[in-house]
Amino acid sequence: MKFEWVSSPPAESVLRAIEGLFAAGMIDDDGRLTAVGEKVSECPVEVGIARMLFSSKEFKCGEEILSIAAMTAVQDVFVIPDGAPGALAELERRKFVAEEGDHLTLLNAYNAFVKYGRSSGWCKGHALSFRAMSRAVSIRLQLKKYMQRFGLPLESCQGDAKRLRQCLVSGYWRNGARWVADGTYRSVRGNTVLHVHPNSVLFTRKPKTVSIS
Structure with missing residues (x-):
């Protein structure tokens, strides 16, 4: 898939975006919009x-x-x-x-x-x-x-x-993350350290899993 950009984004970022769309069922194996993807593309x-x-x-x-x-x-x-x-x-x-x-x-x-x-x-x-x-x-x-x-x-x-x-x-x-023994949350994808925002109602709690939006 090739696009013309004013300033080209990193190839890794584009790849992650495509992987996310595919995993969510928005595009098919050929990179074309699925039936659901076409509808979702119209939502603001x-x-x-x-x-x-x-x-x-x-x-x-x-x-x-x-x-x-x-x-x-x-x-x-x-x-x-x-x-x-x-x-x-x-x-x-x-x-x-x-x-x-x-x-x-x-x-x-x-x-x-x-x-x-x-x-x-x-x-x-x-x-x-x-x-x-x-x-x-x-x-x-x-x-x-x-x-x-x-x-x-x-x-x-x-x-x-x-x-x-x-x-x-x-x-x-x-955006799923799981709590680990060292007191941090690690993303399910990539094992990145994540933190619950101080304003979150979950900040003072320690649920085993969270979904961060």
Whole structure:
């Protein structure tokens, strides 16, 4: 496969990208887009998230994955200032924390925002960015149109965290890591040392395996 580049990327980077697309079922042995790959290429999100959206049909969790995909597309969802106000804000953030990890924590925050009126005042009182949350609602509406276009059902997993996590892994499978005895996480692919971000709900815990997005 040859392309014309303004500035050619390292050959190794291109090879890794192609390997990732092939492993995810986006391209075939000849480097051509598969049926799923053609659909994914039309989604305005990165491949891993698009893969999750399509996998949601298998795991019957389209409603939840749609919300998670939208939330991962925005930044600085939680507003944690310095000093004493930050300590109070952290207490509010913990109300949304899911022991299964950050993605389900984001889902809890989104569901609460929608349930309680989508107001800036409510966000301020619960350590959430009204701008980020409003943006997530907008992105979700856009992604919902793509799911409907491709006939992906908007089913709910009804709180089944196991199915939801399985769907998440289908998109972030390349980012899997396992905890080792020296106290670090090593990537499943390449055995690279990885670190859990201090803002992650898993930072103070030591699950045996994690998927880093």
